[in-house]
Amino acid sequence: MKTLKDEILQRGAVLSDGVLKVDSFLNHAIDPNLMTKIGETFAERFQEEGVTKILTIESSGIAPALTTSLQLQSELVFARKRKSLTMRDDLYSAEVYSFTKQQASEISVSKEFLQPTDRVLIIDDFLANGQAALGLIDIIKQSGASIAGIGIVIEKTFQPGREILEQEGYKIESLARIASLSDGKVTFYTEK
């Protein structure tokens, strides 16, 4: 997605060989009009997939997931990383491992919000090690729903997440694919 790639180059900051900072439009400040374009792009790419529901995870996944759900006119749910005040009922939960923190944490979705009849599109802001996406996939499988695909705003192609998800056979659409962040610059992956 050219607009997104331009934004990354103009408004992103490479913090290290492994980390791209896009707080200015995605992870802290949010660019509303860019979120609309992201939603339109995901909707185009998944419009033939019969998506009934979008599943994302708090917090940075919510904005791109919302604009996508508006375009697809689908339902929307976000997985919680911590139980909220009202999350008492039966839950689907999954473990998500953090390589940085070297520890696992639990994410959850209330059972009432995922039905076996659902066809679920996963949307998230970053794809790195893929652990969050795998956790959401696990939750969808527990519910009996089917997976329409995975939409990622920014993929770091040099990390294992993309490969892991491809091997599982899912349709993955990443709006920006980054081959490298070394030497302080963003190098996009060019599909052959």
Next chain:
Amino acid sequence: MKTLKDEILQRGAVLSDGVLKVDSFLNHAIDPNLMTKIGETFAERFQEEGVTKILTIESSGIAPALTTSLQLQSELVFARKRKSLTMRDDLYSAEVYSFTKQQASEISVSKEFLQPTDRVLIIDDFLANGQAALGLIDIIKQSGASIAGIGIVIEKTFQPGREILEQEGYKIESLARIASLSDGKVTFYTEK
């Protein structure tokens, strides 16, 4: 906002005298079209206020804040409750006290995303004790920006937050105002 009040009556659940569960459309599942109507309503009510930026707080504030920012064509930032991977730079922080947990926690916004020239509209999902709103106000004041007002989706008028914020002199727009949750039912506040 009649549509919202109808949704609360049809899809909300009174968990106790103090807690209304609206996970089905606001706090876990999100109703995208309702979020759009909420955004249009907030935009109508604040369109004369010269809003340059919306400030909300993760996670449930993000969806209503995003749709409002789309209507007002303003910038958008969400305060963090925990430092994210990329939040290294100078921060404005404030303490937020939780009466339920009986402990304070810190919320933060990177300084680069609040300028003295900003005129900030605060948006949040619930107004109860008002501590989160007071924390956001504190942060805005630290930045030198001015406060355009406060937009709340659901206000529990029987809790102290509304009164506290009114005494501070802010323009507050709550789309649903709840006078009581006792006897397992929602009683809306009727303005005289």
